[in-house]
Amino acid sequence: MTDSESSEILLEGTFGILPNNERLYHVALSKKGISYTECDSNGKSAGKSLLIAFKDVTGAKIQNHEDLINSGCAKCRTARVSSLSECYLTIYCYPRVPKTSGDSTRKAKKMTLVMGPCKEYDRNYKICQTWRNTILNLLRNVDLGKGDVETCSPPPQRKILVLINPHSGPGKAKQIFEKGVMKMLEEADISYKVVVTERAGHATELMKTINISEWYGVVIVSGDGLIYEAINGLMSRPDWDKAITLPVGAIPGGSGNAMSLNINYTAGEPLDVNQVLHSTFVLIKHRVIPMDLVLIQTPAQQLYSFLSVSFGIIADIDYESEKMRALGATRFTVYFLKRLVSLRKYKARVSFLPLTEYDPDARQQKRREQTFAKSRRFTILSHSSTSTNIGNGSVYENGTNGIYRSMSLPNNGRKERSLSMPTMKNVSESLQNEFRHRQEENDLAEVDEDAENVTFELEKAESYEKSKRLSSDQDGVMMMNGNHNHNEDAESDTSDSPFEETVSMVKNSGDPVPSPLLTPLDSPVPSDWITIEDEFVTACALYQPYLGPDNLTAPDSRLNDGLIHMFLIRGEVTKVALLNLFLSIDKGEHVKSPICEMVKVLAFRIEPLTETGNIMVDGEKVPFGPIQGQVLPGMAKVMGVQ
Numbered sequence: 001m002t003d004s005e006s007s008e009i010l011l012e013g014t015f016g017i018l019p020n021n022e023r024l025y026h027v028a029l030s031k032k033g034i035s036y037t038e039c040d041s042n043g044k045s046a047g048k049s050l051l052i053a054f055k056d057v058t059g060a061k062i063q064n065h066e067d068l069i070n071s072g073c074a075k076c077r078t079a080r081v082s083s084l085s086e087c088y089l090t091i092y093c094y095p096r097v098p099k100t101s102g103d104s105t106r107k108a109k110k111m112t113l114v115m116g117p118c119k120e121y122d123r124n125y126k127i128c129q130t131w132r133n134t135i136l137n138l139l140r141n142v143d144l145g146k147g148d149v150e151t152c153s154p155p156p157q158r159k160i161l162v163l164i165n166p167h168s169g170p171g172k173a174k175q176i177f178e179k180g181v182m183k184m185l186e187e188a189d190i191s192y193k194v195v196v197t198e199r200a201g202h203a204t205e206l207m208k209t210i211n212i213s214e215w216y217g218v219v220i221v222s223g224d225g226l227i228y229e230a231i232n233g234l235m236s237r238p239d240w241d242k243a244i245t246l247p248v249g250a251i252p253g254g255s256g257n258a259m260s261l262n263i264n265y266t267a268g269e270p271l272d273v274n275q276v277l278h279s280t281f282v283l284i285k286h287r288v289i290p291m292d293l294v295l296i297q298t299p300a301q302q303l304y305s306f307l308s309v310s311f312g313i314i315a316d317i318d319y320e321s322e323k324m325r326a327l328g329a330t331r332f333t334v335y336f337l338k339r340l341v342s343l344r345k346y347k348a349r350v351s352f353l354p355l356t357e358y359d360p361d362a363r364q365q366k367r368r369e370q371t372f373a374k375s376r377r378f379t380i381l382s383h384s385s386t387s388t389n390i391g392n393g394s395v396y397e398n399g400t401n402g403i404y405r406s407m408s409l410p411n412n413g414r415k416e417r418s419l420s421m422p423t424m425k426n427v428s429e430s431l432q433n434e435f436r437h438r439q440e441e442n443d444l445a446e447v448d449e450d451a452e453n454v455t456f457e458l459e460k461a462e463s464y465e466k467s468k469r470l471s472s473d474q475d476g477v478m479m480m481n482g483n484h485n486h487n488e489d490a491e492s493d494t495s496d497s498p499f500e501e502t503v504s505m506v507k508n509s510g511d512p513v514p515s516p517l518l519t520p521l522d523s524p525v526p527s528d529w530i531t532i533e534d535e536f537v538t539a540c541a542l543y544q545p546y547l548g549p550d551n552l553t554a555p556d557s558r559l560n561d562g563l564i565h566m567f568l569i570r571g572e573v574t575k576v577a578l579l580n581l582f583l584s585i586d587k588g589e590h591v592k593s594p595i596c597e598m599v600k601v602l603a604f605r606i607e608p609l610t611e612t613g614n615i616m617v618d619g620e621k622v623p624f625g626p627i628q629g630q631v632l633p634g635m636a637k638v639m640g641v642q
C-alpha cells in the first residue's frame with residue numbers, strides 16, 4: 001500500500017469526543033487510522049491533528065445512551081451525554097506508552113465519538129454503523145476503497161474455543177482469563193466458549209473429537225503442557241492434515257509459558273511486563289502464521305513437539321522443579337543452582353543431519369558461522385510406504401523404505417530412507433480466505449517422471465536465500481542474521497513470506513505423518529549424519545527462540561525457519577564456565593561461550609548411554625531412552641504477528 005493510498009480519507013465528519021462533548025472535532029478515517037482535530041467556533045479545523053493508528057486498535061463498538069451510562073468507564077459515566085438522539089462509537093486501542101525505564105508497554109485506551117449530526121437516532125445510528133463496519137474491515141486488512149465504505153458489512157465474527165488449565169503454574173489461569181482477557185475479546189467482538197480442563201489429557205481428548213470447522217481457532221490459557229496436549233490431539237486425528245491448520249493462540253497461565261513468549265517475541269511485543277495484556281493484544285491483532293513442528297519418535301511412541309527436546313541438565317531442571325510449579329518461573333532458577341552444585345554428566349550418542357557441512361573443529365575455533373558453508377537440499381524422488389500404523393506398537397517396527405537423492409551428492413546417488421511423504425497444502429493467510437482454509441481441497445500429488453510416487457522438496461537452502469532475515473557474507477557463506485526482526489507494523493502483509501512456501505505436501509487422507517529423514521530407531525542413522533559420542537551436560541533440540549522467561553536459548557531460531565537448533569554442552573566444562581553460560585542466556589549471549597555448541601539441523605537422534613536420567617519433550621517427561629525427531633516445517637498454525 002502506498003503512502004497516498006493509506007492516507008486517503010475514506011470517511012470524515014464533525015463529532016464530539018467524550019468525556020467533553022461541548023467541543024467539536026473534525027474526525028477523518030483513513031487506512032492508517034482515525035485522526036481528529038479540534039474545530040474552532042466557525043467549525044474549521046484548528047490545532048494539532050492527532051492519530052489513533054489502526055495498528056494499535058483492537059475493536060469498535062456502537063453504544064447507545066443507556067450503554068454509555070452503564071459503561072464501566074468512569075469518565076464516560078460522568079460524561080455530558082446531551083441528547084437521546086446521539087449515537088456513540090467507542091474505539092478500543094492499546095498504544096505503546098514509554099515506561100520510566102525507557103522501554104514501552106501497551107496501555108488500554110478508548111475514544112468515544114459522539115455522533116449526533118442528525119435529529120433522529122436512527123440516522124445517527126446509520127452513520128455510526130458505517131464507521132464501525134469500515135473500521136472492523138480495515139482491522140481485518142480488507143482492502144476497502146472509498147466507494148465501498150457506505151455499503152460494507154461487518155466481517156464475520158470469529159468464534160474461538162478457550163481451554164483453561166486451572167492447575168497450571170500458580171493456579172491462576174481462570175482468573176487471568178476472567179480479569180485480563182475476556183474484556184479485550186469482547187471489545188474485539190470475538191465470541192468464545194470456555195472449557196476448563198478437568199484432568200491431564202482432557203485437552204488431547206477434546207482436540208481429537210471437536211468439529212474443526214466449527215471453530216476459528218483454539219486459545220490455550222495455561223503453560224506449554226496444555227499446548228502440547230492440544231497439538232498432539234490434533235495430530236493424532238485421521239484428518240490430522242486439516243486439523244493441524246486450526247490456529248492455536250496462547251495466553252500465559254503456566255510457569256514457563258514459552259509458546260506465548262515466543263509469539264510475543266516474534267511480534268516484537270515487550271516481554272518483561274504485562275504478558276497477559278500483550279498476548280491478548282497479539283491474539284486479537286493476529287495473522288495466521290505457520291509454525292514448525294518436530295515429529296518425535298521414542299521406542300514406544302510418535303509425538304509432535306513445538307518447542308524442544310531436552311536431555312541432561314535442562315531436562316533435569318524442568319522435571320525436578322515441577323513440584324514447585326506454584327513458584328512460577330522462579331522454580332527454574334532455584335533448580336538450576338541445585339543442579340549446578342551437584343553437576344551431573346551423561347554419556348550419550350548424539351547424531352544429527354546438519355543443514356550444511358558440519359565442522360567439528362569449529363567448537364574449538366569458535367567459527368561456527370563458517371561451518372554453514374553449503375546448504376543442504378533434499379528431493380524425495382519416490383517412496384514405498386508400508387502403511388504402517390504409527391501410534392500402534394513400537395517405531396522399531398515402523399521403518400519403511402524410500403528412495404531419496406541428496407542434491408549435494410555429485411552423482412545424485414540414491415540412498416535408503418524412511419517412510420512415505422504425503423503432502424499438505426499450506427494455508428493462505430489472506431483475510432478473504434481465513435474461513436475457507438480448512439475446507440480447502442488437497443493439492444494433487446506432483447508426479448515425477450522418473451519415479452512412481454510423490455515428489456517432495458525440502459527446499460531449505462532456497463528458503464534461506466529468499467529470506468529477509470538472512471544475509472550472506474563476502475565468501476558467499478549463508479548465515480543467520482542475528483538481529484531479531486521486530487515488526488513495528490502489525491498490519492504488514494506477510495503473504496510473501498518465504499516460509500509459506502517451505503513445504504508443499506500432498507496428502508492422501510489417512511496417510512501417516514511423514515518422517516522421510518528418519519531411519520527406524522534401532523537402525524543406524526543414515527551415513528551422512530554426524531554422530532558425536534561423548535559426555536554431555538546437556539543436549540537439546542530447540543525450535544523456538546525462548547525456552548522460558550529470560551531464557552533465550554536459541555536466539556537464531558524462528559517459529560517457522562524449518563530448522564532444529566541443536567544445543568550441546570559437553571562434559572568437559574567447569575562449573576564456573578557453566579554458571580557464566582547460564583547467566584548470559586537471558587540475552588542469548590551464551591552462544592558466544594566456548595562451551596556452547598549450536599548446530600542447525602533437520603533431524604536428530606539422542607541415545608543416552610547411561611541407565612537413568614530425564615528426557616523432556618516440550619516440558620513433558622517421556623521414558624528415558626533413545627529419541628529422535630525431524631522437522632515438519634510450518635506444519636502447525638499459530639495466531640501471531642510476523
Ligand SMILES: Nc1ncnc2c1ncn2[C@@H]1O[C@H](COP(=O)(O)OP(=O)(O)OP(=O)(O)O)[C@@H](O)[C@H]1O
Pocket residue numbers: 165166167168169170197198199200201202222223224225226227229253254255256257258325619620
Ligand atoms: N484439570 C487438570 N488437573 C490436573 N492437571 C491438569 C489439568 N488440566 C491440565 N492438566 C495438566 O497440567 C499439566 C501442566 O500444565 P501446563 O504445562 O500448562 O502448566 P505449567 O507446567 O505450569 O506451565 P509450563 O509448561 O509453561 O511450565 C499439563 O501436563 C496438563 O496435562
